Amino acid sequence: MRISFPEHGLSKSEVLASMQALKSGDIDWKRGRAPLYVFDGGEDVYEMGRAAFFEFFKENALGGRRAFPSVLQMEEQVVGMAIDLLHGDDDVRGFMTTGGTESIIQAVQSARDYARSRGRTPKTRFNIVAAASVHPAFNKAARLMDLDVVRTPVDADLRADPDALARAIDDDTIMIVGSAPCFPYGVIDLIEEIGRIAQDSGVWMxxxxxxxxxxAPFAAMIGRDIPAFDFAVPGVCSISADLHKFGFCPKPASTVFYRDEEHARHHAFDFDDWPNGRFYTNTICGTRPAGGVAAAWAVFNHLGLEGYKLIATELMDFIDLYKKRISEVDGLEILGKPHLSIVAYKSGDFDIYAVAEKLKEKGWLPGLVRDPKAIHQMMSLVHGKVFDEYIADVEDAVASVKSDPSMQSELKATY
Ligand SMILES: Cc1ncc(COP(=O)(O)O)c(C=O)c1O
Structure with a gap:
């Protein structure tokens, strides 16, 4: 029911109390019940990000160039530090955005305008060639720019099948995509092979x-087997990387990078035909929170390589345990060979969604994959802290579903 605008204001404490009451029905992410949406790098990182965000709570990153040089400087430094992590050289250009979707939309737009600048015109419509497992943000970008997305099958290891990608490229292809990792299966695609295809076909990757x-950079630094996925790979033209996911920075914060100035040239929006003069931005958003920039800068500087490596160690050790214990449950099987902390598991013996339904009854928000049917989790440190409870509930749920193998769930996979 629609409520009307309040005649009289409430006190701050009344407003806060109402919000807390509203929140009581939300998923309890602090107890690891959310398999996505929230990323936990520990209490200390949370406090640092929060303090920095509120230090720049009122400032506007739109005004970085004219009013808030501190914000611009922090933004440039975050991008600079990230370029090192992604094996970029001095030619690489990067920008902060407000999220993965914005980073992807901007990269797609840059690729389209790069194609146009080279005299290309579509026979029908320009297209993006990508595996079935890429994030819907590419379809969102395509919808905005009247492009098509040609989705190709994944291989037996659930990675983008390079041959299928190569076959799908046609005269209208302006971009080919690899994921590191993809969301559904947590596997890093064969980026080097896709890079070769991109180079052979002259398509932006x-x-x-x-x-x-x-x-992934920190997991590699601590000796984990992480395939090359960044600017070290020839053919890679642009990369999107979210600070507000496994950078453990407050939302909204992401980054997008280009191999060199030529690829970055079409990124900015530059307009000079209205009464207030030149309007130049590096984001789709105009006004955006300076807090997101400041917090990313603070978290990078607070953790340093050392801090991020410690988090990667704790996280990857937990993921090893998670995969081992799930595989030991009779009837459960991990999907593919996930490289980082997205893990999904299925069953050949019973309806895995029935297990998810039992877990839901115990307060765990079920993350689901539809193809193949699986339970899905994108995990950070908070999930490690409640793992004993989780695995006990999984074992109970599996036992109960096994006792009635005809059990079929009505759950539907939604993001
Ligand atoms: C692989 C991948 N790409 C892009 C995105 C989009 O990021 P955002 O939700 O920050 O827009 C996500 C979100 O989960 C993702 O998993």
């Missing part, structure tokens, strides 16, 4: 490292 961009 984007790596969507929204999930992996700020954890």
């Amino acid at each position: 984007h790596v969507d490292a929204c999930v992996g961009g700020y954890v």
Whole structure:
């Protein structure tokens, strides 16, 4: 029911109390019940991000150039530090945005305008060639720009099948995509092979490292087997990497990078035909929170390489345990070979969604994959802290579903 505008204001404490009451029905992410949406790097990182965000609570990152040089400087430094992590050289250009979707939309727009600048015109419509597993943000970008997305099958290891990608490229293709990792299965695509295809066909290659961009480099530094996915790979033209996911920075914060000035040239919006003079932005958003910029800068500087490596160690050790214990439950099987902390598991013996339904009854928000049917979790440190409880509930749920194998769930996979 629609409520009307209040005649009289409430006190701050009344407003806060109402909000807390509203919140009581939300998923309890602090107890690891959310399999996505929230990323936890520990209490200390949370406090640092929060303090920095509120230090710049009122400032506007739109005004970085004219009014808030501190914000611009922090933004440039965040981008500079990230370029190092992604094996970029001095030619690489990067920008902060407000999220993975914005980073992807901007990379797609840059690729389209790059194609146009080289005299290309579509026979029908320009298209993006990407595996079935890429994030819907590419379809969102395509819808905004009247492009098509040609989705190709994944291989037996659930990675984008490079041959299928190569076959799908046609005269109208302006971008080919690899994920590092993809959201549904947590696997890093064969970026080097896709890079070769991109080079052979002369098509712009984007790596969507929204999930992996700020954890894969540290996992590699601590000796984990992480395939090359960044500017070290020839053919990679642009990369999206989210600070507000495994960079453990407050939302909204992401980054997008280009191999060099030529690829970055079409990124900015530059307009000079209205009464207030030149309007130049590097984001789709105009006004955007300076807090997101400040907090990312603060978290980077607070943790340093050392701090991020410690988090990566704790996280990856937990993921090893998670995969081991789930695989030990009779009837459960991990999907593919996930590289980082997205893990999904299925069953050949019973309806896995019935297990998810039992977990839901115990307060765990079920993350679901539809193809193949699986339970899905994107995990950070908070999930490790409640793992004993989780695995006990999984074992109970599996036992109960096994006792009645005809049990079929009505759950539907939604993001
Ligand atoms: C692989 C991947 N790319 C892009 C995105 C979009 O990021 P955002 O939700 O920050 O727009 C996500 C979100 O989960 C993702 O998993």
